[in-house]
Amino acid sequence: MVEVLIIGGGPAGLTAGIYCRMRKLSVLVVDAGRVGGQLLSVYADKPVHDWPGQAQVVANELADQLVAHARESGVEFAENEKVADLRRPGAGFEVVTHDALTREERVHPAASVIIAIGAGAFEPRRLRVKGEDGLSEDFLTYRMPEPARVAGRRVVVVGGGDSGLESAQAAHRAGASVTIVHTHAGFKGMEANLDVLDQMNIPRLLGTKVTELVVEDGALKAVMVETRGEPGTRRLDCDYLVVNIGAAVNLQAVQGWGVEVEGGHIQVDGGMQTSVPGIFACGDIVTYEGKHKLLITASSEGAVAANSAYGFVRKPARVTMKDLYR
Numbered sequence: 001m002v003e004v005l006i007i008g009g010g011p012a013g014l015t016a017g018i019y020c021r022m023r024k025l026s027v028l029v030v031d032a033g034r035v036g037g038q039l040l041s042v043y044a045d046k047p048v049h050d051w052p053g054q055a056q057v058v059a060n061e062l063a064d065q066l067v068a069h070a071r072e073s074g075v076e077f078a079e080n081e082k083v084a085d086l087r088r089p090g091a092g093f094e095v096v097t098h099d100a101l102t103r104e105e106r107v108h109p110a111a112s113v114i115i116a117i118g119a120g121a122f123e124p125r126r127l128r129v130k131g132e133d134g135l136s137e138d139f140l141t142y143r144m145p146e147p148a149r150v151a152g153r154r155v156v157v158v159g160g161g162d163s164g165l166e167s168a169q170a171a172h173r174a175g176a177s178v179t180i181v182h183t184h185a186g187f188k189g190m191e192a193n194l195d196v197l198d199q200m201n202i203p204r205l206l207g208t209k210v211t212e213l214v215v216e217d218g219a220l221k222a223v224m225v226e227t228r229g230e231p232g233t234r235r236l237d238c239d240y241l242v243v244n245i246g247a248a249v250n251l252q253a254v255q256g257w258g259v260e261v262e263g264g265h266i267q268v269d270g271g272m273q274t275s276v277p278g279i280f281a282c283g284d285i286v287t288y289e290g291k292h293k294l295l296i297t298a299s300s301e302g303a304v305a306a307n308s309a310y311g312f313v314r315k316p317a318r319v320t321m322k323d324l325y326r
């Protein structure tokens, strides 16, 4: 039995793992895919500008650094194992996983659990319009576009959050002709991203939704859009579509474990404690007043969750940070 089992090896789970090892707790990080989280699975080639100590670092390099740090600290990994169930047999927990390839079931006993599943096992939200089903990755992505795929092409990016704005910038830099389509009247991204968008002079259609994809012989030819307050639909010719409208996390399983959720997120207190004693949570999946979905907050919450798990498992008279500074 491990003292702490962490579900999800993104920045939150990896930092929690590192902190568990600072406390000499035995720890296993289980991930449905490769550890690294969204840094690898969603925007591997994007530069990150807000990781302290590095003015600029490419996302996949930052992921490699976090994974290497965790590995060197003695964190154990179980990759390609999706957590399907969490049982409470009496004392402690049993985390049930399915191997991604063989579907083989494994059971990992643990004294405590940290849920750090971020945006889930990346199940992107789809447009749900005609033409979307079956369109190949030569014409459609739900991640950040790869430069080689979009160079010289006409690209429509759907989404007005930071993901959409950064995808539009990446496609523009790769030499694509880009248009952004967003359902709301204004973008939701950070000022820095909006400034870059303005500098690049990327055309945008606000208050606009995609109603249909025009596909001929398996190839994307155009998207049909409808703008609020304007009659009828309009055709935007394009040969590549980027859809960045969020990820749909299915929290039904988590609710089944007895953990309280609110609006698609797990509720935690200041110690990252969930409604179930011994189960903690951190990163994009949690909510509390003032929560921001950032790498730095995910990591910070991971450190807090690890220290709380230490208090739960080892039951010291007091959890003090002083013993960490030796």
Ligand SMILES: Cc1cc2nc3c(=O)[nH]c(=O)nc-3n(C[C@H](O)[C@H](O)[C@H](O)COP(=O)(O)OP(=O)(O)OC[C@H]3O[C@@H](n4cnc5c(N)ncnc54)[C@H](O)[C@@H]3O)c2cc1C
Binding pocket: 007, 008, 009, 010, 011, 012, 013, 030, 031, 032, 033, 034, 035, 036, 037, 038, 039, 042, 043, 046, 047, 048, 049, 050, 081, 082, 083, 084, 116, 117, 118, 119, 120, 121, 122, 144, 162, 163, 164, 166, 282, 283, 284, 285, 293, 294, 295, 296, 298
């Ligand atoms: C396009 C884009 C650009 C961004 N750029 C920045 C930026 O520049 N700066 C910044 O601060 N933030 C940025 N962010 C936000 C940042 O990536 C997230 O806040 C951060 O990744 C959250 O970390 P996490 O560990 O909570 O979750 P994630 O990174 O989502 O990791 C969760 C992990 O859990 C695993 N998992 C999920 N479900 C299961 C399961 N059932 N069983 C096992 N494993 C599971 C997943 O496979 C994944 O590896 C960006 C986000 C996007 C989408």
